[in-house]
Amino acid sequence: MKRIFFFEFRQESNTFNPVVAQPEHFNSGMPFEGEEMTKLRLNTRHSVQGAVTAIRQAGGEVIPSMYFRAPSGGRVADKVMEMLKEGIKRHLDAAGEIDGVYAALHGATCTESEDDACGAIIEYVRGLVGDKPIAVSHDLHAKVTEKMLRNAQIICGYHTYPHLDFYETGYRAGKLLMEKLAGSKAKMATVAIPMLIPPAGYTTQNEPFKSLIDMGDEMVASGKIQDYSVFAVQPWLDIAGIDSRIITIGEDMEAAKVCAGKLAQRLFEIRDEVQPPMMTVDEIIDIAEKNTSGKPVLLAESADSPNGGAVGDSPVVALRVLERGSELKTGLFVTDPAAVEHAFVVGVGNTGTFTFGAAFTPGVPGPVTAEGRVRSLHDGWWTQEGAAGRGTAFCFGRSAVVSFGNVDVLLITQGGASGDPQVLRHFGIEPTLYDLIVVKANTSFRAPYTPISDLVYVADTAGACASNLHQLKWEKLPKGVYPFDLPENYQIAEPAVW
Numbered sequence: 001m002k003r004i005f006f007f008e009f010r011q012e013s014n015t016f017n018p019v020v021a022q023p024e025h026f027n028s029g030m031p032f033e034g035e036e037m038t039k040l041r042l043n044t045r046h047s048v049q050g051a052v053t054a055i056r057q058a059g060g061e062v063i064p065s066m067y068f069r070a071p072s073g074g075r076v077a078d079k080v081m082e083m084l085k086e087g088i089k090r091h092l093d094a095a096g097e098i099d100g101v102y103a104a105l106h107g108a109t110c111t112e113s114e115d116d117a118c119g120a121i122i123e124y125v126r127g128l129v130g131d132k133p134i135a136v137s138h139d140l141h142a143k144v145t146e147k148m149l150r151n152a153q154i155i156c157g158y159h160t161y162p163h164l165d166f167y168e169t170g171y172r173a174g175k176l177l178m179e180k181l182a183g184s185k186a187k188m189a190t191v192a193i194p195m196l197i198p199p200a201g202y203t204t205q206n207e208p209f210k211s212l213i214d215m216g217d218e219m220v221a222s223g224k225i226q227d228y229s230v231f232a233v234q235p236w237l238d239i240a241g242i243d244s245r246i247i248t249i250g251e252d253m254e255a256a257k258v259c260a261g262k263l264a265q266r267l268f269e270i271r272d273e274v275q276p277p278m279m280t281v282d283e284i285i286d287i288a289e290k291n292t293s294g295k296p297v298l299l300a301e302s303a304d305s306p307n308g309g310a311v312g313d314s315p316v317v318a319l320r321v322l323e324r325g326s327e328l329k330t331g332l333f334v335t336d337p338a339a340v341e342h343a344f345v346v347g348v349g350n351t352g353t354f355t356f357g358a359a360f361t362p363g364v365p366g367p368v369t370a371e372g373r374v375r376s377l378h379d380g381w382w383t384q385e386g387a388a389g390r391g392t393a394f395c396f397g398r399s400a401v402v403s404f405g406n407v408d409v410l411l412i413t414q415g416g417a418s419g420d421p422q423v424l425r426h427f428g429i430e431p432t433l434y435d436l437i438v439v440k441a442n443t444s445f446r447a448p449y450t451p452i453s454d455l456v457y458v459a460d461t462a463g464a465c466a467s468n469l470h471q472l473k474w475e476k477l478p479k480g481v482y483p484f485d486l487p488e489n490y491q492i493a494e495p496a497v498w
């Protein structure tokens with residue numbers, strides 16, 4: 001029986017978010033290993049469950065070890081990486097002989113001192129397990145590096161955005177790993193594409209991205225390759241060598257290279273089409289003031305999306321509505337722990353002077369200083385309603401709703417999943433009763449907000465997840481990357497085999 005060691009380490013880093021993710025940001029206070037966590041992860045339809053199912057179906061045995069999961073955010077504390085490595089080594093030492101490794105990794109994770117944390121952890125495990133095969137599952141937004149390719153034999157990414165195929169992706173990785181152990185000669189063909197595209201501009205459910213995924217599915221269905229992944233890197237990583245990448249896996253390496261080249265060409269071709277149309281905050285306020293549909297205008301402030309790794313601290317829409325003296329009934333949330341604590345001091349029903357917003361992210365307009373009335377105080381727990389994670393509980397930490405005239409602001413201690421109507425609804429800001437609702441998300445909000453309103457406008461604002469990538473202060477951006485200084489006659493390179 002083949003024995004497969006596995007672990008999980010998932011956090012999407014945004015290097016423009018200055019808040020470091022500490023150990024307490026991981027697992028919502030749950031342990032990092034042990035039976036309780038194994039049971040929880042194997043009962044969740046996620047990558048780990050998918051991989052374990054595939055391994056067991058092929059007659060394998062699984063050896064659980066460490067689990068580290070955190071919401072998107074800033075760089076991860078080095079301490080977290082040390083805890084992970086220590087745990088992996090300890091479990092490997094106790095495991096005896098193993099035949100292979102499966103790792104559920106995000107793929108776009110930076111620590112305080114390491115830009116390629118996932119590559120570093122794969123390399124570390126490689127050092128411990130010798131030449132045993134390693135299979136990895138990644139997010140579609142992963143930054144796949146040479147270090148990963150050198151140390152893992154199998155790399156699989158999600159095919160969906162919004163991400164719905166966690167389980168299926170883990171299953172693909174687990175299945176390919178077991179096939180490798182059964183003698184498969186499949187290898188990876190891969191090619192990098194020097195392009196960054198903002199996630200607010202596409203989903204895999206619609207064109208032009210949909211036909212790219214269809215093309216990959218067809219290559220697998222026809223038997224040309226066994227697997228493919230499209231890694232459209234999440235663009236908020238100010239790291240050396242950032243790029244997007246295609247990987248195909250097959251036994252016929254000529255076919256795998258041809259398929260990788262075709263997918264790369266197609267991804268490259270759609271680069272201009274996937275740029276989201278954006279408007280200024282004032283243009284969207286103008287639209288909302290003229291809106292007589294009875295439905296709220298949804299202002300997507302994707303630049304401040306906690307799902308994309310931003311802090312959620314932008315008060316720009318409250319700022320503009322108040323400065324304009326607009327009568328729009330407006331609802332939004334703003335991450336600002338000091339303002340939350342002030343609301344607890346002021347107390348429900350009382351009025352005080354508040355200063356809120358722009359507390360963390362450089363370049364975000366604000367803060368706002370205004371008289372506000374505290375409407376309600378909360379422990380910050382809420383439950384997701386949208387289909388993708390229906391029933392999942394999240395916690396914002398201590399939170400308060402404060403009214404500044406017709407602008408209702410949910411002040412929260414820390415950001416988290418952000419595209420769900422319950423983010424506001426749970427705290428008494430019922431989106432259907434407002435004129436203007438700020439949604440701090442890229443794409444995840446579109447499905448759950450569909451019954452509420454189709455009046456969606458993406459705002460061009462500053463923030464760690466700015467879709468306008470030119471807004472960000474880059475220091476390590478490599479030369480020759482779209483949408484910056486890509487040479488006009490750029491040709492996709494020949495795919496390489498790993």
Ligand SMILES: [Zn+2]
Nearest residue numbers: 139140141163
């Ligand atoms: Zn992603």
